Amino acid sequence: MPVPKTAVAKRDAEVTRKNILEAATIEFSEKGFAGARVDLIASRSGANKNMLYHYFGNKEALFTAVLENAYGGLRARQRAVKLGGLSPEDALHELGSATFDAFVEMPHLIRLLNSENLLNGVHAKQSDLINEMYDPLFAALSTVLEDGVKAGCFRPGIDPTNLYISMASLVYHYVSNHATLEIIVKRDLMSDENLRARKAHVLEMILRFCTSKSSLAS
Amino acid sequence: MPVPKTAVAKRDAEVTRKNILEAATIEFSEKGFAGARVDLIASRSGANKNMLYHYFGNKEALFTAVLENAYGGLRARQRAVKLGGLSPEDALHELGSATFDAFVEMPHLIRLLNSENLLNGVHAKQSDLINEMYDPLFAALSTVLEDGVKAGCFRPGIDPTNLYISMASLVYHYVSNHATLEIIVKRDLMSDENLRARKAHVLEMILRFCTSKSSLAS
DNA sequence: TGCATTTCTAACCAGTTAGTTGGATTGGTT
């Protein structure tokens, strides 16, 4: 008879695994893959280095686990966005708003993704989870665009792929590169006030792009 | 009497320095700061490790030199853009187009900047060159926006800082994260065709943002 | 030519790194 685990907090494989994963997330996102130190992850997790290798195999596999876990957090947030019943404009606004908030609140994911891109995406390519993660989102965005064209509020011919990349770019780059951007723009980009202004700017850019009907000169 | 150097290709301090800097640019941009190996830089430059330390001091100072050098390349490109005589719309288009092309053609700079941001911009902060590099560009962009408002083709109230960050974001993120983006969008983002489409998309987004006059719902 | 300086080289070093080993402790099962 399977007795429910009473988790006396000592000698709990699941907790140990989770602790290692959390410590690894911090270390990898702060230092990147090459800069991260396995010894530090082990000691900060409260566990031993052998536990780390026992549960995850090696440094690369641990990084993949961290990446999938963090990416999963993003997916969970995006799934929570409900577009049903909204007008195409409101739906687009909602999607943009959720994307903005998600990246601002997950700077560690941004740093992990940067690390992964430095490695040309070798780990992400092997992950089925990541491969299929965005399919529902693109489907939803395509529907919103189509509905908007039918309703007459969006212009036709907008590529959902480029639109999504733009939505992500406008917040991702701002957060990811704020350290060097702050030097050249002389402004504290991550202050509440400037973040609010940035969000308004981004949403306006996305919505004006889809709604403006006039043809462009040049 | 200073005899003009005849550069017999052997025992030339300047050439050696340049070779080390180039090898370092490749190594740092491919592997990041922590992942880059000083031994590899030395051997690939054809010089000796002691030369590297003689000319640059240590790994960090070498990285700073690489970063400044690469950043300088971007500045040179931007300076070459002539906006005089163009209409505000054409000037904005030209600025956007030059920014797009510059980042697409300098992927190593993007990778170096990502590395630097992982380190929270410690090296860039200390560089006077980088600190002042963008001042002329922001001045030019502000003028273009003001002229456009006066001429009636741009709406008022656009923040030049956020607009420049957006211009950069829309291409930077696309290039920087193409490895992981390609996985989720299932498309070869760096093909000539898709790059052309991306550029058109970005320029349209920037121009529509500045020119569209209608107020936005919500 | 003689001599100091610059450019260069190879071998070396101390500290660090990812990953391993062998064994101790614990908790559930019978």
Added chain:
DNA sequence: AACCAATCCAACTAACTGGTTAGAAATGCA
């Protein structure tokens, strides 16, 4: 109570890392 697998730990290792040293060869100048 006795066993066994799962969980945990400290100490170890072989390879690698950024950085140094001592001295050789080329160069410029008197």
